[in-house]
Amino acid sequence: MQPEIDIYKRQVEKWKQLFYSKVEKNKKCVVMFSMFATYTSLFGNLHEKFKELGWCVINLKSPHCKDAMLDKKAITLEIPFFQNEYFLDSLNLKGIDLIISTNITSKNLISQNAVGLYLSHDAFTGVVPESGYKYLFFATQSAISSMVNEKNNYDCTNRCFIKGGYLKLDATIKSYESVKNNYKETKSILIAPTVKSPQTATEESLAYNVGFDQHLIEFLLEQTSYSIIYRAHPTSLTHPSYDVLKTKFQDNQRVEFSNKSLLEDYARSLCMITDISTTAFTYSLTTLKPSIFFAPGVKVFDPQRRPVEKLGFHAKKTSDILKVIDTIKTNQEAYANKIEKYKKEAIFNIGCSEEYLLENLEYILTHKKHPNWVYT
Structure with a gap:
């Protein structure tokens, strides 16, 4: 068992060095995290928008996420994969300012320090992701209300529900x-x-x-x-x-x-x-x-x-x-x-959800309270 553990540790360390080689110094870094190609359209055109702002943009995805268009939008790395298992829990990557995810998988498995933003898949029903995602970007009041009404069924502690819009819909x-x-x-x-x-x-x-x-x-x-x-x-x-x-x-x-x-x-x-x-x-x-x-x-x-x-x-x-x-x-x-x-x-901010997110990005990065968002 120990030899396998040692091999795994070396592979993860090698992967982390590869990741750090892609991070551009003196730039803020955003990681777009996706496990399935089905949901990559939820990012809309955020890759291009963040690049225009001068950010370093990196895609982090599973080997099962086959999306050629996504790969063309930014530097793309696959999650470490060893003996048919993902090893996110050993990453704890540094130098990431923001993780934007279409998955409920815990943000803290990737990075403890980065701010987590979750993009909800369903326009009208909310889903709360696992730990680490303080900010949840919703398309409608119905989605936010569903979270507030069922907070006993979800971990809604220390969350912020953003009245953002539907990035996927605007791009489509x-x-x-x-x-x-x-x-x-x-x-x-x-x-x-x-x-x-x-x-x-x-x-x-x-x-x-x-x-x-x-x-x-x-x-x-x-x-x-x-x-x-x-x-x-x-x-x-x-x-x-x-x-x-x-x-x-x-x-x-x-x-x-x-x-x-x-x-x-x-x-x-x-x-x-x-x-x-x-x-x-x-x-x-x-x-x-x-x-x-x-x-x-x-x-x-x-x-x-x-x-x-x-x-x-x-x-x-x-x-x-x-x-x-x-x-x-x-x-x-x-x-x-x-x-x-x-x-x-x-739909919140129809036609301009990307602009809304970027205009209010500092509220997310600095945790300043926004007057129109719902905090729990």
């Missing part, structure tokens, strides 16, 4: 504007289910975990003239059911298992059908097109945590979907106006 909207005009006609329906795993095989998402996605595709092919764009959750691409589904429809010209850019799929679709995935929120708030939440197991969605009626429709059976598609088709402008109005009311 800006990029979408340059893509949408390439697709004048929307003759497709985009299906985007939640992640397939035992953890998501709940009553709410049961439809997409027992083959209902196949049933849904067959139903739409039979009952409508639309083409189907099926976009699996990134972490579900290796799920056995995905290969089965592709094989089932591989010869059908109206079914596409998309690997195009997400924004292209947004632009060429009339609407999105999901089960309970929050990807529908991003879709509707970006495109101003309604989403259909096909969730037979859900009686009523919580309007604060899942504002389905503000952004689309809840379908409990396939016949509901047909009615909704017809309604969307004939009332596109009205729904666009409705979603735009809700977006401006619900």
